Amino acid sequence: MNDEPSRESSSTGLTRRRAITSTLAAGVVPSALASRAYAAGSDRIKIGLIGCGGRGTGAAAHSLSTGRDAVLWAMADAFPDRLRISHSSLMRGKAGKSNVEQGSGFGNAIDVPPERQYVGLDAYRKIIDSDVDLVILTGPPGYRPLHFEAAVNAGKHVFMEKPLASDAHGVRRILASGEKARQANLKVGVGLQRHHQDIYLEAMKRIHGGEIGRIVSMRCFWNTGFPAKTALPREDMTELQYQVRNWYFFDWLSGDHICEQHIHNLDVCNWAFGDHPVRAEGMGGRQVRTDKKYGNIFDHHAVNYEYADGTILHSYCRQIPGCSKLVAEQIVGTKGVAELSTTRCALSGGDKTIWESPRRRGKDYQSPYQVEWNALMKAVVEDTPHHEVDYSASSTMTAILGRLATYSGKTVGWDDAMASEKVLTTDAESWDAPAPIQPLDDGSYAIAKPGETKVL
Secondary structure (H helix, E strand, O other), X not given: OOOOOOHHHOOXXXXXXXXXXXXXXXXXXXXXXXXXXXXXXXXXXXXXXXXXXXXXXXXXXXXXXXXXXXXXXXXXXXOHHHHHHHHHHHHHOOEOOOOEOOOOOOHXXXXXXXXXXXXXXXXXXXXXXXXXXXXXXXXXXXXXXXXXXXXXXXXXXXXXXOOOOOOHHHHHHHHHHHHHHHHOOOOEEEOOHHHHOHHHHHHHHHHHOOOOOOEEEEEEEEEEOOOOOOOOOOOOOOXXXXXXXXXXXXXXXXXXXXXXXXXXXXHHHXXXXXXXXXXXXXXXXXXXXXXXXXXXXXXXXXXXXEOOOOOEEEEEEEEOOXXXXXXXXXXXXXXXXXXXXXXXXXXXXXXXXXXXXXXXXOOOOOOHHHHHHHHHHHHHHHOOOOEOHHHHXXXXXXXXXXXXXXXXXXXXXXXXXXXXXXXXXXXXXXXXXXXXXXXXXXXXXXXXXXXXXXXX
C-alpha cells in the first residue's frame, strides 16, 4: 500500500500548472475557431511536412507507418536542398526505420509533386493554407510558436517536435494556441516520446503508485560528445539565412542544447514528480566549442532546480568529446530508487530489486517514435482526445529556466521567467530581414557572461 501523500493531488502539484495554463490562455475565444478536423472514414489523411531535416523526415516516415490510410501530400522547408534530400529519402524508404523494405519506399503513400513542394521562410503558410488534414512541425524550435499558431488557426491536427519554444514569450503563445486546439477538438502530439515508451510507462506507474515512496531528490543527465549537427559555411547567405541554416548553434532558434536535447530528461523528472520547479540556479559556459561557427550557445550546463516543497533536481548536460557519456534519470524516494534510461528502467529498495524492465526487445517491439504516431493517428481517425501541449510546454519552460540561470549566473524564479517579456525570436518571413542577433566585428557572436548577462 502507498502510505505517502500523492503530489499529483497536492496544492503545489499539477493544479497550479493547470491554473498557469488557463491564465496564459485567457482571452482566447474557442468558439471563433472552426475546426476542419479529419472526418473518420471520409478520405485519406493528408499530411503536410514543415521542416525537412532528419527529424522531420523520420516523423513523416513514422506517420506513414501506422497502418492508417494516410498520404504525405505536401512538403516545405526553408532550403531547397533539405526538401530535395528528404523527399528522395522517403521515396526510397529505409529498412528497419520506416516499416518498409529497402528500396520499396511508400508507394502511393507519398504524393508530393513539384507544385506541392514549397521553399522559403514563408513556405509553412502554403502548406497550412492547403487542404492537408495534419501538419508536422519540425522546423527550428524558435519558429515553433508561429507555426503552431498558424496551424491551429487553420484547423489542422498537429505533430510537433520538442522543444516547443526558445523563450517564455513563445511558451505563452504555445499555451494559448494549445487551448484553442483543445476547444476546437484538434489532436496535438509532441515528440517527447518517452511518454509512449513501454518501460517508462511501467516505471512511472510504479513510481506514482508509491513503490519507491515519496520523492526526495532527482538527478538527470544528457552528457554526450558533439552533436550530429555540423556548422555550415556562410558562403553567400544573408545573416538570417546563415543562422537558420545553422539553427542548432543559436539560442533564439534552438534554445541551446539544454532545451534541444536535455528537455527529455527534465521532462521525465517533471513527469515523475508531478510538477515543474519553482526556481533554478546553475553554471555553464563554452569550454571547447569556442569557434565563432558555433554561434552563441554553451557546451555545458549544470543546474539545480528546486520544486515547491524543497525537493532538488540536479541537472547536467554536456557536449564535450572525450568525457564520460550518460543519458539517464535517477529518482530517489524514501523507500527506494528508480534508475531510468531508454534502454533499461529499474526500481530498487536497499539491496532488493523491486522491478526491472526486460533487457532484450522482443520481436513485437516498436520504437516509441512509432508508438507516439500510432497514438496520434488513432485519435485522429477515431476522434478521441489527444492533447500533449500542457506538459510539453511545462517541460520546455523548465529547460528555458535552466538556461536563464546558467546564462545569468543568478537564481531565477519560475514566475519571473514565465512572465518575462524578453523576446529572442522573430516572425520574419523574408531572408532580407535582420537576424535577432548580429555578429560582432570579427564575425563571432556575443556569448552570455554569467554575473553580467541580463536574461529577464
